[in-house]
Amino acid sequence: MKPTLLATLVAATLAFGAQASAAITLDKAQAVKSVKQDQYGVEYLDANDPKVQAELAALYRDAGWTEQNSPQLYRVLRAEQKASPKLMAPMVQTITTENAEIQLESMFMHLGFEVVDTGTSKVFRAALLNSEPVATQATTLTLKLVNEQGQQLARRSTVRFIGDDPNNLNRKTSFSETPAELAYDLISRSKKVMAEGLAFVVKADGSRVIKRLKVQYNRSAVMGMLARELGKPYVRVPTAQNVMSPRKDKLAIHIEDVRRANTGMGINSLRTGGFEYIVEHPKDTRKADADDRNMAGKDGKIMVCLNRDYGDCDYPMVQAGGDYNNIPHVTIPFKGSVTLNTYISDLFFPESAIAQNNAVAPTDILIQSKESFANRLSENVDNTRDAIRRFFTIDYKMVNFLPTTTLSWDIPREHAVFAKPGIFERRKDAYWILNLGLVVNELGSPEDAAELGITPEEYAEWNALGNYIVASRDANKDGIHGAVYSEDPLQFSYSCLAKGSLILLPNGQTQAIETLNIGDLVQGASEFDTKHQETLRVADISVGVEHLPMIKLTTSDGEVLMLTESHPVVLANGEPEWALNVKKGDEIQTHDGLATIAQYEKVDYRDKVYNLKLERAEGATAKGESFVMFANGISVGDLAMQAENEFDTYKETVDDVLNRIPSEWHTDYLNSLEIDKK
Incomplete structure (x- = not known):
């Protein structure tokens, strides 16, 4: 078994390059209340x-x-x-x-x-x-x-x-x-x-x-x-009628020059559309199933480890001087740039007056989960502009008759802190969204406009507020090609054993997990045959600090083990199950056979936690193979098994849906299977 924005930035468009003006009511007189x-x-x-x-x-x-x-x-x-x-x-x-x-x-x-x-x-x-x-x-x-x-x-x-x-x-x-x-x-x-x-x-x-x-x-x-x-010409406006007379003829000539430049030069680069962008952080760089620590590779997710530092972590756990505001926090660096065919005079932030009086989303960063949890960077600092404006640079120039601005950002990890209660949780597909609230003008800089003979009053008519957003792609369960977001989603993970957990050795003795070293031998089993014990070697060790309550399991044999809620425990049938989902009365595997969970509780824990990655001591380890070890006598998974069972990928059947929705909706649902797919 594999266990399974800006909430108010409604004016923003979350596909990168999609710029929105203020969210406005189009009909002044509403037909309905x-x-x-x-x-x-x-x-x-x-x-x-x-x-x-x-x-x-x-x-x-x-x-x-x-x-x-x-x-x-x-x-x-x-x-x-x-x-x-x-x-x-x-x-x-x-x-x-x-x-x-x-x-x-x-x-x-x-x-x-x-x-x-x-x-x-x-x-x-x-x-x-x-x-x-x-x-x-x-x-x-x-x-x-x-x-x-x-x-x-x-x-x-x-x-x-x-x-x-x-x-x-x-x-x-x-x-x-x-x-x-x-x-x-x-x-x-x-x-x-x-x-x-x-x-x-x-x-x-x-x-x-x-x-x-x-x-x-x-x-x-x-x-x-x-x-x-x-690969077509970039047409900026259909006519020049929006510019006040008598200078509109000069602007019309300028627009025609832009059209001819784009068509004649055959420009078909990202810059032509004004949407060139680079994302360096956050980025997916490591594979969860890497055979070697820190092996480069992509697995389609940006793994943020909440309590460990290991090779599958794109962003390992960091301790930045303790808890932020007395609660566990998440820190993620943001670095990249966007090149737009417009003039950017500045960014505006939640504290800016124009952000208060206009329906345009200010510059901010959001982490949002599928269950509607959302935490903005602005919620964790006193003044967003003071906190992050210094990490943005604006480089403007005119390129082939097009105003071109490159906006770059490099926000260090310690300055991108998310600390809302609940952020320090295991999450699948937590979307990150960098919203850029910009002051822009399509005509270029005031100096460029002056060279065209456009007056400051006419130039002001073209001033606008807008949003450009770089964000995680939207998880699409329907498998439609493409996605709204462009970057990989975040996943928050943690899985470890409490300090002092005793690991069974091949000689029958036990040793505290924190005293083990890479190369030491332990007793364990392959995931493919959890009842057949063999000698395994410690290939790597993960060390972290736990902030959340731990699961405390007590077996009918009197064995007691503390572990994080997503650490796999091996059930009687050989299948792994999160400690969170183990219940009193469940049968689990131990080094002596089977035992029953006699007591299950959550306990406060503020100390170091550990996990091991294991490999076969003799013979080859199969690609993707994971192992179990015995901690305080209980069969639990290693780091590789944790990665395999990190998140639920189970797909519902029709019967599953019927079982979870109210019976009065059954007819609608069954009919929708044929009607809605057309």
């Missing part, structure tokens, strides 16, 4: 409003969902809210675990846009994310892209999720797409690119939430990406 939640543009609509229900019903019928094949969806849509309708759903919910109080946050955000190569063609895609801090019965998401005249720029998408998938937890994503060639043609003739998202959520307690989010994408960012991917 709504309350704007905050400056980021999310509106909560009245679930009892007939106009809202009619709008959703029309979308559902267009998706092929009728009252006959989706009866429960329509039933809850039209149900009368018994309590007084609350248009403002809670943004944050605090849950108490045995380790910490964890704040989960409601998120509804546009994930920006990308161009995806399907193998036969290129597709322009926009994405939408919703995540709730509580369990849900069902969620529907609708996303559409239009221009300033309301004309559709991409196929409208309406998707549904029944229950919360345990592999993806609270995160639910919708995509809207169209052929890239068609998108280039449509958007080149449009002045604006706008996206609208609509979410209908039925929570586990039966309450309903309806959200609307509207944003305006930066058209030049969209065109730049399409131009780069298709």
